Amino acid sequence: EKSTPHRNKRSPHVYHEATRLLKLFEKEAEKLRLVPVTPGMAKGMDAILSKLRKHKYAHVFREPVDLENLPHYDKQVEVVMDLSTLEARRKKGSYAHDAMGWGRDLRRIGANCVRYNTVPGDQFRVAGLAVAAAVERELDKQFGAEYPRLMREWDAVVNRLEQCFL
Numbered sequence: 001e002k003s004t005p006h007r008n009k010r011s012p013h014v015y016h017e018a019t020r021l022l023k024l025f026e027k028e029a030e031k032l033r034l035v036p037v038t039p040g041m042a043k044g045m046d047a048i049l050s051k052l053r054k055h056k057y058a059h060v061f062r063e064p065v066d067l068e069n070l071p072h073y074d075k076q077v078e079v080v081m082d083l084s085t086l087e088a089r090r091k092k093g094s095y096a097h098d099a100m101g102w103g104r105d106l107r108r109i110g111a112n113c114v115r116y117n118t119v120p121g122d123q124f125r126v127a128g129l130a131v132a133a134a135v136e137r138e139l140d141k142q143f144g145a146e147y148p149r150l151m152r153e154w155d156a157v158v159n160r161l162e163q164c165f166l
Contacts, residue, residue, distance in 0.1 A: 035099040044142035045095075045102060049087055051138050052109075057127035058083065061109050076116050081108040106135055
């Protein structure tokens with residue numbers, strides 16, 4: 001069972017700060033959109049998905065969130081994402097000219113979980129943080145210097161958001 005969101009007393013200010021940071025990041029990321037996926041990148045993407053499917057917490061993220069059991073999830077999480085949806089979109093060619101979109105959606109898997117499950121120590125929050133860290137390691141391993149600098153700064157954005165919500 002997913003935890004209910006926990007908000008601290010600074011919640012309105014914290015929420016606005018987090019939203020501001022995300023919008024700034026998205027605005028900068030927009031400049032990097034429409035980076036075509038090369039055959040090498042496609043191979044790396046498949047390797048990352050394969051590795052994540054074997055992750056300790058992969059079972060939490062394999063299929064879409066059950067919105068019937070979590071009726072407010074889609075109100076708190078702007079773009080719902082999971083491994084099967086990401087893989088299906090990739091196979092369908094949705095990211096053929098948008099490598100950054102694939103990376104953004106990949107990061108959303110763990111980030112959405114952390115955003116929804118705000119109670120420190122919650123089992124789903126722990127899973128989200130672990131998968132988010134694994135995503136970053138795999139992106140760096142597969143793409144290293146090829147991956148745009150901005151995406152590496154995502155970690156700093158996530159850390160700042162964590163500070164805001166804890």
